[in-house]
Amino acid sequence: xxxxxxxxxxxxAALRAAGVRISVAESIxxxxxxxxxxxxxxxxxxxxxAALIKDEADRAIFDESFNRFFAAPRADRxxxxxxxxxxxxxxxxxxxxxxxxxxLPRDDASARKSEQPGDAALASxxxxxxxxxxxxxxxxxxxxxxxxxxxxxxxxxSDRMRGSQERGAADAREESRTPGIDAARVARIRAxxxxxxxxxxxLDYDEARAALAPLIRxxxxxxxxxxxxxxxxxxxxxxxxxxxxxxxxxxxxxxxxARRPRHVDLVILADxxxxxxxAAQLMLELMAGARGCFRRVxxxxxxxxxxxxxxxxxxxVMTPALDLYARSDFGRVLGELWDRRAGLLTRGxxxxxxxxxxxxxLPARADLVREVARACRAVVxxxxxxxxxxxxxxSAIKQYAREVNALAPSRNLRELQAALxxxx
Amino acid sequence: MFTREQISDGLQxxxxxxxxxxxxxxxxxxxxxKPLLIEGPAGAGKTExxxxxxxxxxxxxxxxxCYEGLDEARALYEWNYQKQLLRMQAGEQxxxxxxxxxxxxxxxxxxxxxxxxxxxTAPRRVVLLIDEVDKADEEFEAFLLELLSDFQVSVPELGTxxxxxxxxxxxxxxxxxxxxxxxxxxxxxLFIDFPGTEQERKIIELKVPELDARLAAEAARxxxxxxxxxxxxxxxxxxxxxxxxxxxxxxxRELDTExxxxxxxxxxxxxxxxxxxxSKASALAPRRR
Numbered sequence: 001x002x003x004x005x006x007x008x009x010x011x012x013a014a015l016r017a018a019g020v021r022i023s024v025a026e027s028i029x030x031x032x033x034x035x036x037x038x039x040x041x042x043x044x045x046x047x048x049x050a051a052l053i054k055d056e057a058d059r060a061i062f063d064e065s066f067n068r069f070f071a072a073p074r075a076d077r078x079x080x081x082x083x084x085x086x087x088x089x090x091x092x093x094x095x096x097x098x099x100x101x102x103x104l105p106r107d108d109a110s111a112r113k114s115e116q117p118g119d120a121a122l123a124s125x126x127x128x129x130x131x132x133x134x135x136x137x138x139x140x141x142x143x144x145x146x147x148x149x150x151x152x153x154x155x156x157x158s159d160r161m162r163g164s165q166e167r168g169a170a171d172a173r174e175e176s177r178t179p180g181i182d183a184a185r186v187a188r189i190r191a192x193x194x195x196x197x198x199x200x201x202x203l204d205y206d207e208a209r210a211a212l213a214p215l216i217r218x219x220x221x222x223x224x225x226x227x228x229x230x231x232x233x234x235x236x237x238x239x240x241x242x243x244x245x246x247x248x249x250x251x252x253x254x255x256x257x258a259r260r261p262r263h264v265d266l267v268i269l270a271d272x273x274x275x276x277x278x279a280a281q282l283m284l285e286l287m288a289g290a291r292g293c294f295r296r297v298x299x300x301x302x303x304x305x306x307x308x309x310x311x312x313x314x315x316x317v318m319t320p321a322l323d324l325y326a327r328s329d330f331g332r333v334l335g336e337l338w339d340r341r342a343g344l345l346t347r348g349x350x351x352x353x354x355x356x357x358x359x360x361x362l363p364a365r366a367d368l369v370r371e372v373a374r375a376c377r378a379v380v381x382x383x384x385x386x387x388x389x390x391x392x393x394x395s396a397i398k399q400y401a402r403e404v405n406a407l408a409p410s411r412n413l414r415e416l417q418a419a420l421x422x423x424x
Numbered sequence: 425m426f427t428r429e430q431i432s433d434g435l436q437x438x439x440x441x442x443x444x445x446x447x448x449x450x451x452x453x454x455x456x457x458k459p460l461l462i463e464g465p466a467g468a469g470k471t472e473x474x475x476x477x478x479x480x481x482x483x484x485x486x487x488x489x490c491y492e493g494l495d496e497a498r499a500l501y502e503w504n505y506q507k508q509l510l511r512m513q514a515g516e517q518x519x520x521x522x523x524x525x526x527x528x529x530x531x532x533x534x535x536x537x538x539x540x541x542x543x544x545t546a547p548r549r550v551v552l553l554i555d556e557v558d559k560a561d562e563e564f565e566a567f568l569l570e571l572l573s574d575f576q577v578s579v580p581e582l583g584t585x586x587x588x589x590x591x592x593x594x595x596x597x598x599x600x601x602x603x604x605x606x607x608x609x610x611x612x613x614l615f616i617d618f619p620g621t622e623q624e625r626k627i628i629e630l631k632v633p634e635l636d637a638r639l640a641a642e643a644a645r646x647x648x649x650x651x652x653x654x655x656x657x658x659x660x661x662x663x664x665x666x667x668x669x670x671x672x673x674x675x676x677r678e679l680d681t682e683x684x685x686x687x688x689x690x691x692x693x694x695x696x697x698x699x700x701x702x703s704k705a706s707a708l709a710p711r712r713r
Contacts, residue, residue, distance in 0.1 A: 023609050029456065033612075036455040037428060037448060046448035054608035056463065056615040218602075242497065245505045255493075 008034065011069045012052065018065065019190075020058045026051060041072060057214055189214075193413040197279040197384045205278050208413060212282065215417055216289035264377075265348050267298045269337065270309070271355030272316075273328045279384035281316055283354050283416055284309055298344055302333040302355075306340075328358060330396070331365035338368055341375065349376040350423055354410070356385045357397035364396040369403040378405040380423050386411060426454055426480075434480035440472060441619070441626050449614040450477060459572050459593035461557075461611035466598055467660015468616045474553035474594040481592065484546070487553045488539040490560035496567060500577060502536045530581035541585070544575060549589040557607075558597040565607055572610050619661065621648045627661060632668040642679045643668055647691070649708050655697040667691045681706045 012027045033047040045066055053062045189211040192204060200208070239255035268287055270280035284299055288311045291297050299309040304326040307318040337344075345351070351372060357364075373379045381404045383390065383397055391398040401407045408419040426434075431451045435442055450473065453460035462470045478485035488499055508529045515525045537545065543552040557565065571577060575587040595611060597603055619627060625644040628635060635643070643664070651658040659667070667690045676683045684705050692698045701708070 021605065026609060029458065029612070032456050033452050036452060042444055043428070043448050046445045047452055049445070050449040050452050050460075050612040050614055054461070054605075054611070054613045059615070236493070239493065239495070243495075246497070246503065 004034075004039075005031065007069060008048075011048075011065065014065050014069070015052065015058075015062065018061050020053070020061060022052055026054075041070065044070070195413075196386075196411045197276065197282075198386075198411075200278040205281070208278070208282055209285065211413065212285055212289070215413060216286060219286060219417055219421060220290050220293060264294045264350055265296045265298075265346060266294045267300070267344060267349055267351045267376075268309075269300050269302060269306075269333070269351065269353045269355070271303070271328065271330070272301045272318075272322070273303045273324065273326075275358065276354070276356050276384045277324070279410065279416065280354050282413065283382070283410075283420070284316065285311060286417070286420065287352075295348070300337070302328075302330070304329040304332060306333050306336040327360045327362075328355075329362045330355065330357065330359050331363040331368075334365045334368040334372070338371065341372075345372060345375045347375075347377060351376050351379045352382065352420070352423065353379065353404075354382045354384070356383055356395065357381075357400055358394050359396045361394050364399045366396070366399040366403050369400055373403055373405060378423070379403070380405060380419075381407045382410040382416065382419050383407065384410050384416075426451065431480065435476060438476040438479045439630055440469075440476040441623055441630065443623070446473065446614065446616065449612060453594075453612055454592060456612070457590050457592075459595055459611045460614055461595045461597065461603070461608065462614045462616055463597050463599060464616035465618060465658065465660075467662055468618050469661055470596040470616055471553065471555055473614075473616070474551055474555075474596075477592060477594065478551040481549065481551060483548065484550045485553060486539050486543045486546070486550050486591070487555060489555050490557050490564070492559060492561060494560045494564055496564075498538055499540050499564070499567075500538050501541045501579060502538065503530075504534045504536050508534050532582070535579070535582075540571060541577060543591040543593075544571075544577060544585060544587045546591065547588060550591045552591040552593045554593065554595045556598060557595045558599060558601045558603060562604070565604055569606055569610060572607075618648075618651055618658070621645050624648065624661070624664065628665065628668050631665050632672065634672045635668050636677075639671065639676070639679055640668065643671065646679065646684065646708060650691075650701050653700060653704070655692070655700065656694045657692070657697060659691045663691050663693075684708070 008031060009027070012022055012030065016022055029051040030048055033051040034044055037043045037047040045063075048066065049059065049062055053059055188207065192208050192211050193215075195204060195208075234257045236255045236257040240251065240253070243253050243255060244251050266287070268284065270284055271277075272280045280301065284301070287297065287299065300306050301309040301316070301318050301322065303322050303324060305320075305322060307320055307322050310317045310319075369379060381397070381400060385395070385397075387409050389395065390401075397407070406423070408415070408422070410416040410419045428447070428451045431454070432447050435447060435450075449460060452458070460473075462473060464470055474487075475485060511529050511534070512525060515528070535541075539552070543550050554568070557568070572593060575590050576584055578584045595607075618624075621644050624647065625641050628640040628644055629637060632640070647659055647664045647667070667687060670687045670690045671679075671683070674683070674687060676687075685702060688698055688701060688705075692701060
């Protein structure tokens with residue numbers, strides 16, 4: 001049944017457009033999978049998922065697209081009949097179970113068909129929309145999909161960041177009419193990852209927090225991988241000799257012991273004064289999620305004083321409470337940190353400072369940063385401000401830059417994550 | 425060849441309680457002869473799938489446990505060096521020429537078959553379980569790619585060995601590290617999450633029939649609730665079952681705060697998890713005292 005095959009091809013194309021990576025081999029697998037399980041809807045759903053979705057994070061997009069392409073029979077959906085057009089139904093519609101309604105796509109011709117590049121296939125499909133999609137709700141769905149694709153494409157291109165944000169807002173409005181999680185949501189998350197912190201509102205912050213979970217997972221994997229990549233160091237005697245035995249005792253290959261994970265203590269200082277508070281809070285939450293990768297983590301926030309920071313049920317708790325509207329004074333904060341250095345700053349400690357170094361022209365105390373750097377393994381400064389503005393006005397970042405081991409911009413979630421992953 | 429229904433029956437007979445998703449994935453892995461990559465939290469029953477599959481197929485389960493530093497010598501084959509040496513010494517005494525000798529010592533008799541080779545050379549279809557593939561190095565993963573797509577290996581001295589019957593391959597991963605796209609592409613994928621409350625109740629009733637049915641339902645609900653707390657190590661199904669057995673042994677009749685506290689060590693293996701649940705025990709326990 002050529003129609004089902006075409007439908008599957010355009011379904012795969014839509015998934016690709018929503019950012020799921022699907023190879024040609026996988027799309028052939030999908031065809032074979034459907035041929036194997038038949039057209040019963042729930043089974044076909046799971047069969048396609050097993051063949052196409054290799055990352056559970058993509059499952060939501062898949063489910064949503066599946067529902068759009070292979071609508072359930074009327075009774076299942078419990079919808080008002082006249083709201084729906086004559087939608088292509090995979091379950092009860094055309095394919096009667098029992099007779100094999102479409103030739104097995106194992107022959108060459110069909111395999112080649114599925115090799116067509118997905119986007120082109122989708123584009124052509126959109127023009128000759130099947131009658132099913134011309135029904136009202138389907139039209140709306142198609143519009144959302146169109147939005148999502150555009151948003152996604154824009155999201156890839158950082159020059160067009162603004163465009164994707166506007167698109168993201170459009171998607172948000174659209175979502176109230178679209179059930180479940182959809183491609184539009186993915187586009188929004190991608191947009192928020194690239195949105196500069198200084199344009200954040202409380203609403204954006206909440207959305208960014210929702211996007212944080214997958215980021216934390218990726219972040220942990222990256223940290224874990226860095227600790228694993230050891231191919232030098234102590235020789236693993238047993239493995240080396242065993243390998244040599246294969247070659248009559250000649251030591252052709254040396255096997256190294258995997259390096260034991262380094263014990264890293266982390267001290268985080270985050271400025272939570274108005275200008276950079278979203279960046280600071282997101283960083284603290286990100287690091288709280290990756291706490292297991294380090295031996296000890298000390299989290300602090302500051303404005304004009306230092307306070308310990310903790311997360312309780314997703315909310316930042318500081319002891320003692322800080323006056324968020326006080327004048328930032330990082331010089332004094334450094335002094336307070338230095339007074340508490342016993343047991344906190346050791347040779348194994350990496351100090352991460354997040355702030356814009358706008359010090360209200362108070363003493364910068366860059367000398368203390370030098371002392372801290374000397375006492376610790378490294379001091380890393382993350383600046384959420386645009387590098388073009390560094391050093392302008394009351395920014396003391398240029399003075400600190402000379403003393404720290406690394407200074408990285410972290411204007412958005414993407415940059416923040418990359419900068420943090422580099423310190424592990 | 426198996427039908428979808430036979431798989432379903434087989435799983436039921438092997439008392440593996442599952443859902444449509446798992447059944448379809450297993451069926452497809454057999455029907456398309458593709459490896460099945462199973463991901464999910466630790467203790468959700470990933471390894472169990474392979475064991476049950478071997479039971480359904482009435483065949484042997486060959487298991488390769490992956491770990492950091494696993495290499496071909498441990499996974500595929502190795503020459504039995506000691507035995508070869510002994511044979512050479514004996515051959516010298518018999519006055520055998522080198523050609524005769526080398527033909528002999530590089531035969532299958534002197535090959536130590538490791539799990540992967542064993543699975544390929546097995547006379548009938550076996551189930552090959554490559555457990556925790558994320559723990560192995562990336563090089564090993566690349567080596568697996570070749571094996572999984574062609575089911576053949578070449579041993580230089582013996583030539584290419586091809587599988588008579590393609591083994592059913594199950595790979596499991598805990599996501600300690602992200603697997604490569606190439607490996608994912610070659611496998612079918614299945615995500616097994618912790619069971620829902622209803623499913624877990626069925627599992628408890630099946631595996632710990634001594635436990636009162638009402639208590640089993642409450643236990644399943646309690647475990648489901650504490651898994652949502654975001655613990656360091658949420659309790660696995662096996663731990664739930666251990667806990668259910670502990671409740672039977674302790675003679676617990678009412679799952680109240682006190683009963684929850686006494687046997688919590690069976691369920692939670694980290695001190696801070698324990699403290700966290702204990703602090704909320706009174707709210708979580710189905711029956712308050």
